[in-house]
Amino acid sequence: MITAIIVGAGHRALVYASYAKAHPDKLKIVGVADPVTLRREMVAKEYGLTPEQCFGSAEELAAKGKIADAIINGTMDRQHVPTTLPLLKAGYDVLLEKPFAISEEEARELHAAAKKYNRKIMICHVLRYAPFYYEIKKRVLNGEIGKIMNIQTAEHVSYHHVASCFIRGKWHRKDICGSSALMAKCCHDLDLLTWFMSGVNPAKVASFGGLHYFCRKNAPENSGEYCLLDCPIEKDCLYSARKHYLDHPDRWSFYVWAGMEHMNNPTLEQKEEFLKRKDNPYSRCVWKLDNNVVDRQSVMVEFADGVTATHNMVCGTSRPMRKIHIIGSQGEIHGIMDDSRFTVYHIDLRPGHEYSETEIDLNVHGDTTGAFGGHGGGDLRLAADFVSLLEGNHPSISCTTLEDSINGHLIGFCADKSMEENRIVNL
Ligand SMILES: NC(=O)c1ccc[n+]([C@@H]2O[C@H](COP(=O)([O-])OP(=O)(O)OC[C@H]3O[C@@H](n4cnc5c(N)ncnc54)[C@H](O)[C@@H]3O)[C@@H](O)[C@H]2O)c1
Numbered sequence: 001m002i003t004a005i006i007v008g009a010g011h012r013a014l015v016y017a018s019y020a021k022a023h024p025d026k027l028k029i030v031g032v033a034d035p036v037t038l039r040r041e042m043v044a045k046e047y048g049l050t051p052e053q054c055f056g057s058a059e060e061l062a063a064k065g066k067i068a069d070a071i072i073n074g075t076m077d078r079q080h081v082p083t084t085l086p087l088l089k090a091g092y093d094v095l096l097e098k099p100f101a102i103s104e105e106e107a108r109e110l111h112a113a114a115k116k117y118n119r120k121i122m123i124c125h126v127l128r129y130a131p132f133y134y135e136i137k138k139r140v141l142n143g144e145i146g147k148i149m150n151i152q153t154a155e156h157v158s159y160h161h162v163a164s165c166f167i168r169g170k171w172h173r174k175d176i177c178g179s180s181a182l183m184a185k186c187c188h189d190l191d192l193l194t195w196f197m198s199g200v201n202p203a204k205v206a207s208f209g210g211l212h213y214f215c216r217k218n219a220p221e222n223s224g225e226y227c228l229l230d231c232p233i234e235k236d237c238l239y240s241a242r243k244h245y246l247d248h249p250d251r252w253s254f255y256v257w258a259g260m261e262h263m264n265n266p267t268l269e270q271k272e273e274f275l276k277r278k279d280n281p282y283s284r285c286v287w288k289l290d291n292n293v294v295d296r297q298s299v300m301v302e303f304a305d306g307v308t309a310t311h312n313m314v315c316g317t318s319r320p321m322r323k324i325h326i327i328g329s330q331g332e333i334h335g336i337m338d339d340s341r342f343t344v345y346h347i348d349l350r351p352g353h354e355y356s357e358t359e360i361d362l363n364v365h366g367d368t369t370g371a372f373g374g375h376g377g378g379d380l381r382l383a384a385d386f387v388s389l390l391e392g393n394h395p396s397i398s399c400t401t402l403e404d405s406i407n408g409h410l411i412g413f414c415a416d417k418s419m420e421e422n423r424i425v426n427l
Contacts, residue, residue: 002390003068004095005031007058007083009039011254012097012124013074019383020047026387030068033061038262062086070390073097076170078178081106084121088113093120095386099187100405102178104413107406114402122386123405126378127188127322128195128398129385131362132337136324137397139333140196144344146330151196151309153189158320160244162295164252166315167214168281172291181293182209183412186313189322190415191400191408193301193309196326201304202407206424207415209297213316219287227283228276241275241283256282299415335360 020027032043033055040054055061070093101107171184224231227241275283295315322337335342340362348356414425
């Protein structure tokens with residue numbers, strides 16, 4: 001049995017840790033480190049921890065030396081490297097949330113430390129475990145579409161997602177959270193590009209984007225500053241906090257209601273009062289906040305073998321969606337993750353034919369989206385794979401060690417540099 005300590009007892013770490021509930025023979029949670037007393041107490045209650053197993057920070061835990069096999073590090077972006085460095089030194093292997101670093105320098109520092117202390121770091125690239133991408137990867141590896149020539153991916157970040165995370169939420173400013181919107185949201189997609197390229201290095205990156213819609217100049221006429229306090233057009237607004245959060249109280253609840261977690265099952269009336277507070281960003285007008293991350297960004301990559309790839313991140317869409325189209329010398333794969341379905345195309349030379357198409361419907365094959373955790377089924381599969389890696393098993397095709405994750409992160413850092421400096425960046 002692998003023993004692990006939760007560092008950063010927030011939303012994400014608790015998702016992975018819940019694997020211990022479902023598989024108590026495989027994983028045991030034996031500690032928690034978090035500066036927030038309430039969160040430490042919640043975890044202690046959930047996993048039966050004693051006060052000696054609870055720590056005020058990663059640093060305090062590291063000072064104790066090694067008291068478990070591994071760490072589940074779910075701190076926020078800016079804390080990933082500073083909290084992981086002392087834990088590596090103390091001798092822990094680490095499951096680390098993405099983006100694992102907020103700069104190229106930090107990424108290299110972490111990599112050097114993992115090598116120095118000979119520790120394993122696995123990055124939470126959950127999409128590699130989603131049946132949709134896993135099945136596509138297997139087909140690419142089997143050579144079903146020949147040699148890859150081009151990959152096109154897109155992430156459509158919906159209107160409620162962008163509002164809750166990148167305008168009103170924790171990732172709304174790079175100077176605060178540490179990550180750009182591209183890195184916070186799409187380092188998964190950039191990782192998928194490098195995963196499908198199986199070790200071929202990216203060589204050049206170019207990118208365009210900006211914040212053009214969610215800014216004051218686009219605020220509807222007569223709009224107020226606070227949806228629930230002074231906005232005469234709230235009833236007709238697509239970004240009304242009432243419609244986003246009170247009419248859908250479970251949507252993004254772990255972010256929107258995080259400030260009420262000390263209350264036991266708050267009522268809708270209490271939630272409305274909480275939203276009405278002037279210091280609550282979740283009821284601020286989405287066009288009048290101080291957000292500075294982009295609301296769209298396009299990235300172009302050329303790999304060392306000449307393969308080209310593009311990724312488009314667009315925020316404020318009606319339907320949330322991730323798309324992929326891989327074009328190979330012998331065929332193509334095209335699909336939308338949220339449909340749990342993709343199509344494989346092949347050249348068909350028979351008279352009267354042009355191409356053949358085979359639809360792979362994961363809903364029909366029983367591997368339904370979300371049946372085993374969030375992110376299209378990826379979350380808990382990833383936790384299981386981390387345990388398997390620590391048990392000494394051969395890494396799965398999805399396993400993302402720090403080395404595997406670096407190229408995808410580098411594409412993101414270089415894309416931001418390209419966009420900001422208006423130039424092509426050579427890796
Ligand atoms: N893999 C994915 O698909 C995915 C999805 C969403 C978010 N994320 C990432 O997961 C990470 C965590 O996000 P979240 O919403 O769960 O965060 P959160 O804010 O809910 O939790 C972070 C916790 O870290 C604690 N913390 C801060 N400093 C600490 C320290 N020095 N030692 C120990 N704990 C400390 C905080 O008190 C907090 O409880 C982020 O980096 C985010 O980008 C990943």
